[in-house]
Amino acid sequence: EGTAGGARQIDLAILPVIAAGLLDGINPCAFTTLIFLVSALAVAGRSRREVLVLGLFYSASVFVTYFLIGLGFLGAVRYAQSFALAAAVIRWALVAALAVFAALSFHDYLRLRRGETSQVLLQLPMAMKRQIHASIRTRARSAAVVGSALALGFLVSVFELACTGQVYLPTIVFVAGVPEMRGQALAYLLMYNVLFVLPLVGVFLLAYFGA
Numbered sequence: 001e002g003t004a005g006g007a008r009q010i011d012l013a014i015l016p017v018i019a020a021g022l023l024d025g026i027n028p029c030a031f032t033t034l035i036f037l038v039s040a041l042a043v044a045g046r047s048r049r050e051v052l053v054l055g056l057f058y059s060a061s062v063f064v065t066y067f068l069i070g071l072g073f074l075g076a077v078r079y080a081q082s083f084a085l086a087a088a089v090i091r092w093a094l095v096a097a098l099a100v101f102a103a104l105s106f107h108d109y110l111r112l113r114r115g116e117t118s119q120v121l122l123q124l125p126m127a128m129k130r131q132i133h134a135s136i137r138t139r140a141r142s143a144a145v146v147g148s149a150l151a152l153g154f155l156v157s158v159f160e161l162a163c164t165g166q167v168y169l170p171t172i173v174f175v176a177g178v179p180e181m182r183g184q185a186l187a188y189l190l191m192y193n194v195l196f197v198l199p200l201v202g203v204f205l206l207a208y209f210g211a
Contacts, residue, residue: 017188020171021195029124029163031203033132033156034058038207040140048208054149055204061153063197066168069161070189073169077176078185094173101166124162132159164196 037058041051080086104121111119124132135155139148161168175188 014188014191016174017171017192018195020167021192022199024164024167024171024192025196025199027160027164027199029160031200033136033160034200034204035207036133037136037140037152038204040136044140046140050145052208053145055208056201057146057149058153058156059197059201059204061150062157062200063193065154065157066164066196067189067193069157070168070172070193071186073172074176074185074189077173081176090173094170097166098170122163124159128159128162132156168192 034055038051038055041054046054077090080090101122108120108122111117132155135152139152142148171192172189175185
């Protein structure tokens with residue numbers, strides 16, 4: 001009976017990880033960047049095969065980079081949580097940060113309803129957007145197709161952490177804090193990242209096939 005109860009508890013603990021991975025994956029930052037990449041490849045005169053290779057390797061690079069970033073976060077959180085004071089500070093800092101993000105999200109929701117897209121607060125700074133676009137334009141014309149896709153995936157993942165980190169970091173703290181999940185934290189992190197990259201691959205394939 002105890003084992004069955006434990007299994008149910010673990011199953012329930014997985015649900016927030018699944019929901020967060022899909023929520024993080026349905027991300028306007030990642031989608032618009034990928035659509036910009038496909039458009040830049042078309043303008044650069046890339047063949048359909050090259051577009052397919054670039055898109056798939058780009059998505060794979062995003063997955064690996066994001067997973068490695070998560071491993072770093074997980075290690076840091078685990079180390080900090082071994083100290084009672086640090087664990088309490090992390091917990092309350094996270095609560096405060098999420099409250100701020102909730103308020104900013106509601107503000108953006110009201111702005112978007114009024115059509116005031118330029119007033120949205122939760123978006124990448126314009127300088128960072130220009131940097132991403134410049135990297136895409138340069139590498140879309142590069143002869144090294146696979147290398148360019150891998151480099152782009154890495155750069156975009158790092159740049160877009162400002163967008164996606166507000167879901168990713170709380171999930172990692174959650175996984176590190178649930179006793180039943182600690183032993184399998186790596187598996188949960190892997191599952192999160194698979195779910196995170198699935199919508200990205202879906203959008204790429206839709207764009208590739210002409211949507």
